[in-house]
Every structure is written in structure tokens, then in C-alpha cells.
Amino acid sequence: MFRQLVIQSARLGDLVQTRRLLLSLAGRGETHLAVDAGLAPLARVLYPFAHVHALPFYTADAARAAQEVSKVLHLWHELDFSAVYNGNYSSAGTSLCRLFPPERVHGYRPGPGGPERSPWARRAFRLTAHRACGSLNLVDYWGYFVPDPLPPEAVNPPARGGGEGLGVVLAGRESRRSLPVPLLARIVRTVHDLMGGPRVRLLGSAREQAAARRLLRELPGRMHDHVEDLSGKTDLPALVEAVRGLDRLLTPDTGIMHLAAALGVPVLAFFLSSAFAHETGPYGLGHTIIQADGLSCLPCLESAPCAFGVRCLRPFEEEGLLGALSALIEGRASARLPRGLQGWASDLDALGGVLRLVAGQDRQGGLRRAIRRELASQTNVAAAFAAADAQAASPLEAEAEESARRWLRADSDWMLPPRRYC
Incomplete structure (x- = not known):
């Protein structure tokens, strides 16, 4: 066998x-x-x-x-x-x-x-030296340990609300990657009102129980009867049931976020500090990510202390964020995020999970696309990816292509046939 x-x-x-x-x-x-x-x-x-x-x-x-x-x-x-x-x-x-x-x-x-x-792991790992240009989701990194993985659309179901209300992940294991409770409360209130006042489930481990109490104090009294605090009260199978069927999940980059995406729950995620959505964003169709951008230190190393007072958090605290969130959730093209933030919608292509810019600017877009083309060229989806990638190559794009090849083709592994790279 x-x-x-x-x-x-x-x-x-x-x-x-x-x-x-x-x-x-x-x-x-x-x-x-x-x-x-x-x-x-x-x-x-x-x-x-x-x-x-x-x-x-x-x-x-x-x-x-x-x-x-x-x-x-x-x-x-x-x-x-x-x-x-x-x-x-x-x-x-x-x-x-x-x-x-x-x-x-x-x-x-x-x-x-x-x-x-092994060869595929070595090549993909080279991207960590150029993380700001990264374009390979971790789901696909592991997926291509086999040369012909399942099509990306067969991994997670398209995200659709299930009628069970709003989920809120209070924090992740790394505090720098989580929003402060007062800011989180403003976002929860805004999204709750946009959704018509649904039930709210607070999710997290026992470590987040104090944060749950602080969040309740920050929320208006009219919401308290709508809130169910499940922090520290679910084992992992029960957590699956608490997430399943939610209409939306607000979260930093956490395991619960990935669980929601696997269950087809729409995610609204906030990425800053060492969290980088092109690497670990929610996989599949129907998710929205707000990513901190515009600083040379981003994305940073989780293991290294921040020398800048977590300055990537400041754009999230600007007044324009809540209005932009409202526009993004309602699907309006007028979303204008504060400077230093990007809005992304999750999508799929022949290679796997990819993000499409919906607000802000992506200074690394050309290089990101070039890296993705180079990665795809060495997989079983090379032809399908090339056929779908119809963007004309400008001189800057051609330069980006050469950089991508130089970064990823640094040893003789590329001489092996594509089906042997795993």
C-alpha cells in the first residue's frame, strides 16, 4: 500500500x-x-x-x-x-x-x-531575503511540496456569510501584530452597525479574557446584550463550531483567521509589524485585508524588538480608517485608506492564492508579479499561468523579471525537470 x-x-x-x-x-x-x-x-x-x-x-x-x-x-x-x-x-x-x-x-x-x-523549499525560502516583494502564500509553499497539487479553488470554499453574526479575534500570540483594544472597539462598533447589529462572538484563549473585559467596557451599552464572550471557553473542536457560519470575522494574522478561511467565513484582517498578507493572508475568495505599508522596516522580524515604537500601527489610528472600512465592506470604489495602509482582496490564480489591490498603492507590484511569474514557470501550471498573465512588460517589468530570476535561480537545482523539484 x-x-x-x-x-x-x-x-x-x-x-x-x-x-x-x-x-x-x-x-x-x-x-x-x-x-x-x-x-x-x-x-x-x-x-x-x-x-x-x-x-x-x-x-x-x-x-x-x-x-x-x-x-x-x-x-x-x-x-x-x-x-x-x-x-x-x-x-x-x-x-x-x-x-x-x-x-x-x-x-x-x-x-x-x-x-x-529540498530544492523547492530552498528556492521559495530565498524570497525571505526580499519579503516586501513576496507573492507566495504559505498554503501554496507547502502545497507545492508535491509537483501537481490540488487546484487552488478546491482548497477553501468561497467566503459567504452564514447568518451567525460577527466574530472578533481579540489578539494574536504576538502583541505587536494585534490592534489595541480601544482601536479594536471602534472598528467592532463600526462593522457591527454596518452589518445591521448582529450577534458578536469574542474569540481567543484564556490569555485574552482580560482583553475581552476591556473591549466590553469600550463598546456602547446598546451592544452588550449582543456580545458573547467565548475567550478561554472553547476547546479546539468547539472553536470550529464557534467560527463556522459567521457572517464575518475581524482578526489580526492568527490561526483562527486561517480556520475561518478554511470554513468559508469572510475575513476582515489587519496586518502590521511582522505579519505580511502576501505570505500568510487568508486563502481563497472573499476576504479583505488591511496591510501596513510604506515603511522600510516592514515587514519586520517577529523575534527582533521594534526600535520604532510600532510606528506601523499609527495609520490604523487615523480618523479616515473607519470611513474607508465602511466603503470596503459595502463594495464602494471610493475607499481611501490613510497613508501607510493598503487594502487587498483575496483572489486565486493558476499558481494559488494571490491578493488584488483595492485601496492604496503597491510600490512593489511589478516585482511581485515578476516573482510570481518566475515561480509559476517552474510548476505544472506554467502554461496556464502564462496564458492568463497578459500584462504587457514595460522596461521596468523586464528589469523586475531579471531580478526575480536572479533571486530564485541561484543554484543548479533549476536544471532539474519541473516535476522533480519537490
């Missing part, structure tokens, strides 16, 4: 963003998925076709972890996987791959000097 294993050792959002890869594998043989034990219940809900293996990726109990890993490795040895897809550049996930012949491992492999990237 042809058996395949996906190792996803990261957090909730990454588990959801592995969706294109997992759905692509589902029809090709028996599919197994290894995740942190805390995410195993959610993995079974999202991917009922997969055999889920719970591993202690984030436990502090080393002795217990070693015992559990030993049991799983013994089982894997008996299963004899034909292909293994390791999704993260981490010592934990890559160490597990030492059980398998190197030629069966795609993504991140054990090497003599530590984890090594």
Missing part, C-alpha cells in the same frame, strides 16, 4: 495552512499526519481522512516525551511510508525524518550539518 506522512510540528495556523498539501495527498494513498498532541483533536476534525499521530512537540517533560516519541517511531517503522513531507525547518521535526531514506523526504531533510531544505 502507498502510504504518505506529513509532519507539521508548528502551531494552529500552520496546521490549517497545510491544507492544500494534505488535500492533494488524500486521493493518492493512505495519508498520515503528525502534529503536536494539543492540536490532534483539531487535526481530526479538519482532516477526517488522515490518520493523526499526536507527538509532544511542545512539552517540558522530556522523559514522557521520549517515551511517546519512541512508541510513534516504532509504529512508523512498521508502516514503511513511501513519501514523507516535513513542513518545518526545526530540529524536532527533522530528527524524526532520520527514520526514513533521504530520497523519500520532501521539504526539510536531515543533513550532516543540520536540517537541509
Whole structure:
């Protein structure tokens, strides 16, 4: 029997963003998925076709972890996987791959000097040196670990309201990427009124319960009876039910945002600091993103402290934001965001998820398109992408094409036939 294993050792959002890869594998043989034990219940809900293996990726109990890993490795040895897809550049996930012949491992492999990237992972990873020009969604990065993944339109359903009201994600794990509570309250009030006063669900972990109480104090009294605070009150399967059927979700770049997109819930997302929508924006049709732009420090490194007082937050606090949001939600062409912000609508092309500018300016647009064409040229959708990309190449576009080729074709891997790049 042809058996395949996906190792996803990261957090909730990454588990959801592995969706294109997992759905692509589902029809090709028996599919197994290894995740942190805390995410195993959610993995079974999202991917009922997969055999889920719970591993202690984030436990502090080393002795217990070693015992559990030993049991799983013994089982894997008996299963004899034909292909293994390791999704993260981490010592934990890559160490597990030492059980398998190197030629069966795609993504991140054990090497003599530590984890090594396979050819596709190496090429795509080069884009991190030019993040402001990035144009590859993480869903598609993992999706192309196989040479002919599922079409992008088959990954997430088009976003449509389900009648269950407005969801509000209070914050993400990284505070710099989240909006302050007073600002969030103004946005919630505006969107709530535009939607005709629906029910509101506050979503988050137990860490966000204090933020939920502050948000309620900031909201007008007329809204209080409409608000249900679910922060810290749902396990992961219950979170799926809390998100499913919402008419809209307000959120920073979070795992709940990706869950909403996978469930077909329309997302209104706010990206700043290290969050960059071209990399980790909501996947599929029908989502709106407000992205901070115009500063040389954007997007920044999450692990590095901000030396500028999170100045990318300031445009979100300007008066014109709420009016622009109203225009975007109502589909009016008059949306004028404050300077330093861009409005994007999620879309799909032959390669995968892509964003279309609907407000503001994109200084990197030409280079972004050139990178996308270069990426597509080495995939199974090269012809379809080229046929759909009818934009005339100006001298600046031609220069951008050369830059894209130089950045992405830095080694002899490009000499391999396209179907072998995974």
C-alpha cells in the first residue's frame, strides 16, 4: 500500500495552512499526519481522512516525551511510508525524518550539518531575503511540496456569510501584530452597525479574557446584550463550531483567521509589524485585508524588538480608517485608506492564492508579479499561468523579471525537470 506522512510540528495556523498539501495527498494513498498532541483533536476534525499521530512537540517533560516519541517511531517503522513531507525547518521535526531514506523526504531533510531544505523549499525560502516583494502564500509553499497539487479553488470554499453574526479575534500570540483594544472597539462598533447589529462572538484563549473585559467596557451599552464572550471557553473542536457560519470575522494574522478561511467565513484582517498578507493572508475568495505599508522596516522580524515604537500601527489610528472600512465592506470604489495602509482582496490564480489591490498603492507590484511569474514557470501550471498573465512588460517589468530570476535561480537545482523539484 502507498502510504504518505506529513509532519507539521508548528502551531494552529500552520496546521490549517497545510491544507492544500494534505488535500492533494488524500486521493493518492493512505495519508498520515503528525502534529503536536494539543492540536490532534483539531487535526481530526479538519482532516477526517488522515490518520493523526499526536507527538509532544511542545512539552517540558522530556522523559514522557521520549517515551511517546519512541512508541510513534516504532509504529512508523512498521508502516514503511513511501513519501514523507516535513513542513518545518526545526530540529524536532527533522530528527524524526532520520527514520526514513533521504530520497523519500520532501521539504526539510536531515543533513550532516543540520536540517537541509529540498530544492523547492530552498528556492521559495530565498524570497525571505526580499519579503516586501513576496507573492507566495504559505498554503501554496507547502502545497507545492508535491509537483501537481490540488487546484487552488478546491482548497477553501468561497467566503459567504452564514447568518451567525460577527466574530472578533481579540489578539494574536504576538502583541505587536494585534490592534489595541480601544482601536479594536471602534472598528467592532463600526462593522457591527454596518452589518445591521448582529450577534458578536469574542474569540481567543484564556490569555485574552482580560482583553475581552476591556473591549466590553469600550463598546456602547446598546451592544452588550449582543456580545458573547467565548475567550478561554472553547476547546479546539468547539472553536470550529464557534467560527463556522459567521457572517464575518475581524482578526489580526492568527490561526483562527486561517480556520475561518478554511470554513468559508469572510475575513476582515489587519496586518502590521511582522505579519505580511502576501505570505500568510487568508486563502481563497472573499476576504479583505488591511496591510501596513510604506515603511522600510516592514515587514519586520517577529523575534527582533521594534526600535520604532510600532510606528506601523499609527495609520490604523487615523480618523479616515473607519470611513474607508465602511466603503470596503459595502463594495464602494471610493475607499481611501490613510497613508501607510493598503487594502487587498483575496483572489486565486493558476499558481494559488494571490491578493488584488483595492485601496492604496503597491510600490512593489511589478516585482511581485515578476516573482510570481518566475515561480509559476517552474510548476505544472506554467502554461496556464502564462496564458492568463497578459500584462504587457514595460522596461521596468523586464528589469523586475531579471531580478526575480536572479533571486530564485541561484543554484543548479533549476536544471532539474519541473516535476522533480519537490
